[in-house]
Amino acid sequence: MAKTALGCEPVVGSLSSSKKREYRVTNRLQEGKRPLYAVVFNFIDSRYFNVFATVGGNRVTVYQCLEGGVIAVLQSYIDEDKEESFYTVSWACNIDRTPFVVAGGINGIIRIIDAGNEKIHRSFVGHGDSINEIRTQPLKPSLIVSASKDESVRLWNVHTGICILIFAGAGGHRNEVLSVDFHPSDMYRIASCGMDNTVKIWSMKEFWTYVEKSFTWTDLPSKFPTKYVQFPVFIAPVHSNYVDCNRWLGDFVLSKSVDNEIVLWEPKMKEQSPGEGSVDILQKYPVPECDIWFIKFSCDFHYHSIAIGNREGKIFVWELQSSPPVLIAKLSHSQSKSPIRQTAMSFDGSTILSCCEDGTIWRWDVIAASPS
């Protein structure tokens, strides 16, 4: 990465914990021996704010966080293909707001599970290789976007089962896509990142008619005129290695590579010349021992704080929107040694879940919050 010029340096957070909040382990589950790659709370339906899903191996499990550290198992799904290894899971819902769990993994098939009826709703076949991340459009929760090893990002409609857009081609990623995220308010915009070391911001504004069409499509899904979006509106050379997670924070982007830090930056686009622009790196959130890839971070519903695990089983919780960044807490436990692949923060950030390489789920609850 190029040396940052004088006067454009990012504000780097200090690793000395402010002890603003304290978390303690309240539960631990062992799901099996296969690594767990993803854990995610349901943020799209207030009825299920305390419900979360995990994936690992060929299994998808739905849990609920109850008071006092209790975890209830609600549902469990097992893919008949033992070779399947799910890497990602997301919550979505049908237009009648039936809750869906959407999972994808090594087989490249996106499984739309109807959690409201405990059965498979659809399976999306189309990706040419494994699926590394699935995210849901929070304002239109029947739209999902998937990032795949086949170098493409695809937009799907879970309601009608249509692949609407494929973000790939002349300006697309040149290696596996590892992460993708919807812009929180600008429905047209997504950001994706991957093994080609870039973060790309795409706009589907010109293709929005297809998105609308997908909701009313009655013919066979395969007959839908799927479009290629070949050129991103912005390519950010923020990292110099695999970029394995990115999320929007307002109009800023949080992304991480294998450099022991999460970077917050502002894309400065040139409206006239798409594809060009500059990046203003605003802040850095150091995360020690976080130098392997496929470690994903998560935020609470309000984007107040961000939690990320590391290679050694520790979790770092940062206050997201203060400048300079404040380390809220550093969570560690003598038995938590395995790399944490993903964390999930509850609606208000009071509970943090982590899923680990060794197949364990850890629940951490806040025990004392300082007055502020």
Place this chain on the structure above:
Amino acid sequence: MVSKASDSGTKPRKLNGEQSNEGVGNLVSKINLLRKQIQAERNSSVKEKFEKNGKKVEDHVCQLLSEASKNDGFSNILLSRIENPLGKFSAYVQGSGDKDGIYGHELSSLVGTKLPYTEKLPPYTTWIFLDRNQRMAEDQSVVGRRRIYYDQHGSEALICSDSEEDMTEPEDEKHDFSEAEDRILWMAFEEYGSSEDVQNIVSQFVGGTKLEIQERYKFLKENYEKKQNKNLKNSGDVGTDKGIYLDKTLSAALDSFDNLFCRRCLLFDCRLHGCSQSLIIPGEKQPYSLEHEEDGKPCGDQCYLKLSKFNTIKASLECSDIDDSNGVKRETLREKEESMGSSSAAELVIADHSTGIAQVHEQAIPSSSKGVDEDPQCHTSVIGLCTEITRKCKDIEKEITPPQDPKLISDDFAGSPVKKQKILLSPHPDVSSKLEFYPVIVDAAKESTFSDSGKLGFSGSPSSDKTEDLIINEEEDVVVIPASVQTSNNTGEQGTMRDEGNVVAEAHKEKQKSNEIAGERMVPICEWKPIEKELYTKGVEIFGKNSCLIARNMLSGLKTCMEVSSYMHDVGPSISNRSGAAPSSCLEDNGNGDMDHATEEMPTKTRLLRRRGRTRKLKYSWKSAGHPSIWKRIADGKNRSCKQFTPCGCQFMCGKQCTCLRNGTCCEKYCGCSKSCKNRFRGCHCAKSQCRSRQCPCFAAGRECDPDVCRNCWVSCGDGSLGEPPRRGEGQCGNMRLLLRQQQRILLAKSDVAGWGAFLKNPVNRNDYLGEYTGELISHREADKRGKIYDRANSSFLFDLNDQFLVQYVLDAFRKGDKLKFANHSSNPNCYAKVMLVAGDHRVGIFAKEHIEASEELFYDYRYGPDQAPAWARRPESSKRDDLLVSQGRAKKHQ
């Protein structure tokens, strides 16, 4: 400590008289201070940004929350499960047992709902369909780029090109100065002077070489001074943006055309041959056949032929009217009249301007009006207008003061910033000596109403120029159906007036130029803009001296036939027919020859994804012994070298300098040389064979027939309803199938062998053309690099296109291609690939080796060299991809 403005803190010191040589001792501390200040400012600016963004985030969250709360009371199983979970795992109780020991809940026994088995697709990388080959865009190159790969089984492998080939960051990377660095630099130099020491210190803090710093300082200083000046003057020089191309020269106007239009594919932005191809001007041109145009009928109301009949009357009138004008002038006038009968009254006026302005136009106007129309009604109206004109002209006359010293005026404008514009505008040889009078006219023009202002700049004398314009307009009023743009100017006289101010101002500046050319022969073609002149020249090149055609095709809307005709007459001898472009382009092409060849390898740039300025250099020298990776070869077996063709720019005959000759390619129809060039491929004369056997010279040479070159190969258009070209041979040529895209429908499906496969929809016979193998055209070097990556993934779509030992191409269908890229390898194939030269481009056609039934899978022999074939390719039933790989364990980076 933090002051508001960076410079405010430092300025007073300077005013106190602290000098630069006072020592640089405290410079360091000062810079540090400034740095801290900058840092603090940065921090607060980040904070500010955060606050702004934070509000946005809050809004988003509110929206999301309301969206999430929109739930109806539909009950579902998930809700009921919340009531009755499958199991509950109580919390770990604090303080029980040993301190950190947590007993985990085992869940592995949980029985779950089955997700039915779904067959997965064979792996592939998302690819874009191409119906024709594309040259690789520059930003798609992997050469010199760090690539990181992991192997399939667990541990991470870092492959950033081979170690010896490892590239380094370019050393001469230009330092980009940030705003803050500028501030430090500025402060240091302003306060301490630009001594060596200061430079050293600054370079330490700011980075960049001393030279760069010096340059930057100069740049900043200039900017600063400019700003100062601007503040002082604050004079807004309004750029006169005159629309489209009328102000430019022809070559400038055609720039985008020349650069972006591919003359081989006849389309803009050609992805195969790229933009900025060297322009080849053919040495011989087909003469335009004038047969059906020369019918002697006037082409319109403004045709020169129409005018000729008035000539006699006109001439006589003028003779009597311009009695008092000087004799020589009159003679020239007459000559004009007699020769083409096209010179308008307006020009007469110009020619005569020296004799006295008022007088001349008083005479000239009636004469022209009489000449053009004898309808009494029109006549009176014309006269009415004329009187008005005379009145105006008199007004102008009053305002005309004796000419000022031209030198003085030009000095006034020497420093004007509009110089460039001026040069563009000025039609150098034709500017007449009288332009010196302009300063006076500027004022006059602003007050009076005149049309077609653009002409002003090039007209002879101020007063006559105006009258001339008016007269032209009057003429058009009289003529019932005006044919040109000028009419609109007439009707909207009021509107055009506004522009006029600008244009006259421009013309005004031109007098400087005119001084230099003063004394040159006065040519009455003043109102021709440079672009019009160039268009005219082109027109003569194409159509010969046919003013009707030139006016219609080249200058439509700009000039009438009459004007063209008169112009033709006036300039006639000076512009020789078809001589303009040829010799110069010949020279140019010869000079460029070598360069063209060298740049041939240069990939095209995509418009959207221009890499940022940095160019990476490779330290190593590239050495390649053959193909290290799996490349498909042509099944031909023979070592026919296919060399990339680049049209040569030779004129007439190709000599030793000819790039085609040196490359070992034939000259093609795109070359500049003449048809009789000895290096040309002459096509075939096949009569009945349909060019499907080696008897056809085209077929034998691995070329498709070209209807432009071969004698009997022809193409009919459409369904024949438009009429067919004269039949030149027996049947339609069978050797133009790639050119005409007479391909079979290919289907993509799961292969019977492995992975994906290509299948045929309809049955075909032996040697039938199935389709083209398209892809990205990449250099061998690029292919080498990509090959290594592809080999790692055990999947390669590289296809040798032409000779490897010269700078030639490889086709890569990995990310761009068509369905035929999925046809599998077989040592007993039913298809074969053949490189064909189609209109100068090498293309890979896939042909049937035998009769193939419908929905059969297609195979062809990739022709791996014995050392190239990977292990799996040697297996009896092999595929080219990694579909047979045993397990694809997730690669992840472990500790």
